[in-house]
Amino acid sequence: MTRPRVAVAGVHGHGASHVRNVARLAEAGRAELVGVADPRPVEGVRAFDSLEQLLAATEVDVVIISTPIQTHVPLAELAMRAGADVLLEKPPTASLAEFEQLTKLVDETGRACQVGFQAQASEATLTLGRIVADGQLGEIRGISAVGKWVRTAKYFGRARWAGKRRLDGVDVVDGAVTNPLAHATAAALLLDGSTGVDDVRSVETELYRANPIESDDTSTVRIVTSRGTTILIAVTLCAVEHLEPAVIVHGSEGNAVLEYASDRLGGTKYGRADLLENLLAHRADPAVPLYVPLAATGGFTRVVEAVRTAADPTEIPDEFVQWEGEGLERRPVVLNVENWIDRASDELALFSELGAPWTKQPPRENS
Structure with a gap:
């Protein structure tokens, strides 16, 4: 079975923990880290200046978005329209209007969007x-x-x-x-x-x-x-x-x-379940519910x-x-x-x- 191809947008600060988590799953043969996107320099991984560049260069199954709050919706849209599911850091949006926009996008694309409230897992x-x-x-x-x-x-x-x-x-x-x-x-x-x-x-x-x-x-x-x-x-x-x-x-x-x-x-x-693992399980079998849709x-x-x-x-x-x-x-x-x-x-x-x-x-x- 092909391993899910995962990318991380925003890898400084909390985003670094997502990179480590994908690396952990990669070592276990359960995922592949295909690249990261961040305007600041990144060493040790295949890096792109933007998520748009990353998605144009490689196929991605899941995008983890750990970027400034005001960028969540546009980056989630890029990822979903490219056919990727999304793990989106909290807060998912900066307004109710953006939330409604993102909800419509999920419905339109049929992609999964898990939000990073890990305490709910x-x-x-x-x-x-x-x-x-x-x-x-x-x-x-x-x-x-x-x-x-x-x-x-x-x-x-x-x-x-x-x-x-x-x-x-x-x-x-x-x-x-x-x-x-x-x-x-x-x-x-x-x-x-x-x-x-x-x-x-x-x-x-x-x-x-x-x-x-x-x-x-x-x-x-x-x-x-x-x-x-x-x-x-x-x-x-x-x-x-x-x-x-x-x-x-x-x-x-x-x-x-x-x-x-x-x-x-x-x-x-x-114990606590891992939100990325849960998202990957949901991708493999939609009957597996997301912890934080x-x-x-x-x-x-x-x-x-x-x-x-x-x-x-x-x-x-x-x-x-x-x-x-x-x-x-x-x-x-x-x-x-x-x-x-x-x-x-x-x-x-x-x-x-x-x-x-x-x-x-x-x-x-x-x-």
């Missing part, structure tokens, strides 16, 4: 989803997702689009909620069984920033799903220390804590759209920020932000409702 996440659906936690009071991360000036300086809401007139919608901690929101929606576009009833956003960037780095977002579930997202990139993110299901019979980054549920370690990211995209259309993040006043480090390691710490995140999670409340001292504007309902 975790047995820990899927097990908790079954526990919730079976009613083992009783009546669900709500679901919260918390992220207390650290990001330095180096992170925001790594690319022109980093920390941007728009770039060269094009939506980017980078930010704590939509990119680095996007897995938290996506996992929370999955646990509620609310992954589709129509599964989200409303989204309220409170976006703040301590860094000199356009996008948010400290935010709360409250989602109400069509099922009536409240999902509260409370995240920061300005914590004292970098901690494991978590999704908490609050039930009348107890709470359950999912640490999705390490595949732990209630302290128990679970594009349609299952519609609810998340509704959140991206709410962030995109929200007012620009409010700058956190200097008196609530402590700066640490120098040069590329310089970073802000929002004072006591961990406590406010924990309270937001417990009470399913926005920062302003709790009286967090840096809040000035009332929450805005975007949809």
Whole structure:
């Protein structure tokens, strides 16, 4: 049997992990890395300056797209119209309109599009989803997702689009909620069984920033799903220390804590399926379902759209920020932000409702 021919677009940063993964499968005789596309120099593999050049030069079965957010849709279109299936990094699109455009493209071409929310292929996440659906936690009071991360000036300086809401007139919608901690929101929606576009009833956003960037780095977002579930997202990139993110299901019979980054549920370690292997299995047998088909990211995209259309993040006043480090390691710490995140999670409340001292504007309902 001919091995699937795989290409990777965007191989610096997270894209390097995709190259390593394809190499792993190639060594096992399960795939072939036919080339990579990146405008920056690449050594050790057959490289092209663009995906268009790569597709013109060689036949490809699967394209992995790990490029800036605003390039996802045009590159996915190139790949699908060339007859390739796609593994598309998250967030899949920067707007609901782009999501609808990409959905039509999938339908038109018949190609598969798997989105890189790898936590949704975790047995820990899927097990908790079954526990919730079976009613083992009783009546669900709500679901919260918390992220207390650290990001330095180096992170925001790594690319022109980093920390941007728009770039060269094009939506980017980078930010704590939509990119680095996007897995938290996506996992929370999955646990509620609310992954589709129509599964989200409303989204309220409170976006703040301590860094000199356009996008948010400290935010709360409250989602109400069509099922009536409240999902509260409370995240920061300005914590004292970098901690494991978590999704908490609050039930009348107890709470359950999912640490999705390490595949732990209630302290128990679970396995995780590989999204590329799953996509290759789906190619070989369409009866094998994708873990994260594009349609299952519609609810998340509704959140991206709410962030995109929200007012620009409010700058956190200097008196609530402590700066640490120098040069590329310089970073802000929002004072006591961990406590406010924990309270937001417990009470399913926005920062302003709790009286967090840096809040000035009332929450805005975007949809």
